Amino acid sequence: MSGYWAGILSILAINIIFAYGIFIPVASGQLNLGGAGFQAVGAYSAGWLSASFGLPVSVTIAFGIIVTGVIGVLIAFPILRTKGVYLVLATFAFAEVIAGAILSSEPLGGAMGISVPGYIDWYVSVIFAGLVTVFVFYLMATRFGLTIRAIHDDEDVSDLMGVSVRNVKVAAFGIGAALTGLSGGLYAHSFSYIEIQGFNALVSIYVLLYVLLGGTQTAWGPLVGATFFTLLPEALRSVLPATKNFLVTLFGETGIVAPPDESWRFVILGALTVLMMVFRPEGLVTRTMVERLQFWRPVSRGVTQ
Amino acid sequence: MLLLQQFVNSIMLGSVYVTVAVAFTLTIGILNFLNFTIPTLFMIAGMMGWALSYYGLPLGLSGPLPWPIALMGAVVLTIIASLIVERFTFRYLKTKYGDSTEHAIPLVSSLGFLLVLENLVRIGYGTDSRRFEGPDADLTMNIGGIFVRVPQLVSLAVTVVIVLGLTMMIKHSRIGRGLRAIAENPDAANILGVDTRRIVPVVFILTGLLCGLAGALFAINYGEVSPAMGEDIGTKAIAGMVIGGLGSIWGAVLGGLIVGLIEMMTVHFFGADTVQVMVWGALLLTLLAYPSGLLGHNTIGKGKL
Numbered sequence: 113m114s115g116y117w118a119g120i121l122s123i124l125a126i127n128i129i130f131a132y133g134i135f136i137p138v139a140s141g142q143l144n145l146g147g148a149g150f151q152a153v154g155a156y157s158a159g160w161l162s163a164s165f166g167l168p169v170s171v172t173i174a175f176g177i178i179v180t181g182v183i184g185v186l187i188a189f190p191i192l193r194t195k196g197v198y199l200v201l202a203t204f205a206f207a208e209v210i211a212g213a214i215l216s217s218e219p220l221g222g223a224m225g226i227s228v229p230g231y232i233d234w235y236v237s238v239i240f241a242g243l244v245t246v247f248v249f250y251l252m253a254t255r256f257g258l259t260i261r262a263i264h265d266d267e268d269v270s271d272l273m274g275v276s277v278r279n280v281k282v283a284a285f286g287i288g289a290a291l292t293g294l295s296g297g298l299y300a301h302s303f304s305y306i307e308i309q310g311f312n313a314l315v316s317i318y319v320l321l322y323v324l325l326g327g328t329q330t331a332w333g334p335l336v337g338a339t340f341f342t343l344l345p346e347a348l349r350s351v352l353p354a355t356k357n358f359l360v361t362l363f364g365e366t367g368i369v370a371p372p373d374e375s376w377r378f379v380i381l382g383a384l385t386v387l388m389m390v391f392r393p394e395g396l397v398t399r400t401m402v403e404r405l406q407f408w409r410p411v412s413r414g415v416t417q
Numbered sequence: 418m419l420l421l422q423q424f425v426n427s428i429m430l431g432s433v434y435v436t437v438a439v440a441f442t443l444t445i446g447i448l449n450f451l452n453f454t455i456p457t458l459f460m461i462a463g464m465m466g467w468a469l470s471y472y473g474l475p476l477g478l479s480g481p482l483p484w485p486i487a488l489m490g491a492v493v494l495t496i497i498a499s500l501i502v503e504r505f506t507f508r509y510l511k512t513k514y515g516d517s518t519e520h521a522i523p524l525v526s527s528l529g530f531l532l533v534l535e536n537l538v539r540i541g542y543g544t545d546s547r548r549f550e551g552p553d554a555d556l557t558m559n560i561g562g563i564f565v566r567v568p569q570l571v572s573l574a575v576t577v578v579i580v581l582g583l584t585m586m587i588k589h590s591r592i593g594r595g596l597r598a599i600a601e602n603p604d605a606a607n608i609l610g611v612d613t614r615r616i617v618p619v620v621f622i623l624t625g626l627l628c629g630l631a632g633a634l635f636a637i638n639y640g641e642v643s644p645a646m647g648e649d650i651g652t653k654a655i656a657g658m659v660i661g662g663l664g665s666i667w668g669a670v671l672g673g674l675i676v677g678l679i680e681m682m683t684v685h686f687f688g689a690d691t692v693q694v695m696v697w698g699a700l701l702l703t704l705l706a707y708p709s710g711l712l713g714h715n716t717i718g719k720g721k722l
Contacts, residue, residue, distance in 0.1 A: 143521050143524075196449075196521075197445060197449070197451045197524075197663070198663075200451060200521075200524065201451070201655065201659055202704075204655070205656070205659070205697055205700055205701065208652060208656075208693060208697045209693075209694065209697045209698065209701065211693065212691075212692075212693030212694035212696075212697055212698075213694055215690060215693060215694075216690045216691045216693075216694055222690065223690070313648070313652065317453075317528050317531070317532070320525075320528070321525070321528060321529070321532075324525055375536035375537075375539045375540045376536070376540065378532045378533075378535075378536040379532065379533050379536045379537060379540070381529070381532055382528075382529040382530060382531070382532030382533035382534075382536070383529065383533050384529070385525060385526060385528065385529025385532070386505050386506070386526045386529040386530060386533070389506075389522050389523075389525055389526040389529070390505065390526070393522050
């Protein structure tokens with residue numbers, strides 16, 4: 113396994129866990145635009161513990177998960193009283209406060225960042241990503257997953273049917289925050305160096321778009337979205353120069369063809385977002401699609417359409 | 418005297434935030450839509466102003482343009498970009514599936530547009546800051562011992578004129594009445610004969626105009642533009658808008674000025690690193706004391722979701 117692919121696999125695994133952390137609140141109808149803030153909390157608490165006390169990686173990552181989960185539950189109570197635009201703004205503001213607090217904090221390295229001593233290999237992140245995927249699939253199949261979906265579809269009706277809407281929402285927010293913290297801890301230990309500039313508002317936007325493009329109805333969505341957009345630049349790396357050569361031979365040396373650039377991946381991500389919202393706003397993978405692809409149809413809830 | 422000078426500076430700085438915050442608050446107040454392309458539109462105005470004055474029109478139609486014409490062209494281009502955004506985002510806010518994240522469709526596509534536009538500018542012109550050769554930005558006037566830079570004074574005057582004109586328009590004109598009707602209830606407005614399809618683009622023309630003017634004034638004042646210039650201004654304008662109250666134009670004015678004041682005073686007393694914490698901390702404190710902002714109504718951003 114070359115270092116290049118090891119790097120790609122660990123970032124892919126981290127992105128999948130991160131996407132699942134955002135997916136669980138979004139699946140219950142709460143758009144979280146503060147993902148980078150939660151990931152920063154996980155990364156910095158794991159990194160700080162490792163750098164200051166030299167504790168083993170298992171302890172630091174567990175600490176990161178707990179800190180992020182607790183913060184998630186604590187801020188869920190005030191934040192979840194807001195709705196819609198206010199909720200988006202509140203989570204966004206949370207991420208900004210976290211970034212600002214870390215930037216001006218001396219023990220956490222401020223703008224310099226901190227280097228993290230404990231190093232983990234790529235397969236640790238991949239194993240965690242597999243476990244998280246199985247966990248979320250299981251979670252969505254339980255009664256809790258059912259209530260999450262019910263709240264997403266109609267909050268008032270779920271309330272009338274006896275679902276404790278607030279508890280479920282807070283739990284979803286807390287579990288999501290804990291998973292995001294896990295992705296942050298893995299990030300800190302995989303790349304051995306963290307700086308707050310790496311957890312900016314754009315990161316929150318990207319991960320939310322992975323989830324929404326993949327689809328929020330089933331647990332397949334974040335997996336598909338995060339995998340597609342993490343591997344897209346690798347595919348572009350070989351396709352873009354070829355396209356450029358083709359255009360140059362077609363039009364001659366015109367000089368308007370821009371060099372292959374990382375930016376194209378974000379142009380494609382953005383353009384796909386706009387198109388998806390126009391043609392398929394529920395995301396790529398939907399519940400009906402998954403049911404159609406299954407060989408054995410669940411008879412008990414067979415719905416004749 | 419020094420404090421008074423800082424106070425004057427903060428008003429000058431705040432006037433940029435005010436213009437962008439008014440653009441944000443207008444789309445939220447009337448369309449209930451948090452338009453994340455606004456920072457990008459602001460950036461486009463600055464970068465296009467620079468490109469027109471440095472390269473001139475594309476395809477060799479003209480040489481480098483003088484700065485006033487370049488900036489006017491940039492404002493027009495920004496308005497066109499804003500109308501393109503309207504075509505692909507707001508037109509698709511239709512209740513098709515009745516699920517709770519559906520109101521987020523325009524918001525998510527505006528995030529997509531943010532990525533597309535910003536990265537296209539990066540691909541076209543690179544990521545570096547560029548010098549904008551405008552009028553002499555250091556021309557100063559001495560008013561009773563307080564030094565005021567003339568371009569800043571002009572910016573402040575333009576901001577005041579825009580805000581006054583906008584409130585007059587919304588209060589007294591026929592289009593303004595249509596806008597207020599849509600803000601109240603889009604369906605009822607439609608039934609009672611407000612042509613929604615023709616009135617809604619007006620909001621986006623105003624957004625483009627505000628962002629274009631703000632970007633042009635920024636370019637004149639600081640003499641430097643870059644593809645990243647929208648991020649900082651955009652997040653601070655959002656903070657200002659939330660402090661002032663969503664959907665209130667005078668709230669955005671007040672909030673923008675408060676953010677400018679906080680920023681200047683923090684830099685004066687504590688240094689530049691703590692600005693972010695102070696601004697977003699002030700936002701959280703304001704929301705705790707006045708949940709709908711200083712001048713906001715609690716129905717906006719909630720009632721229709």
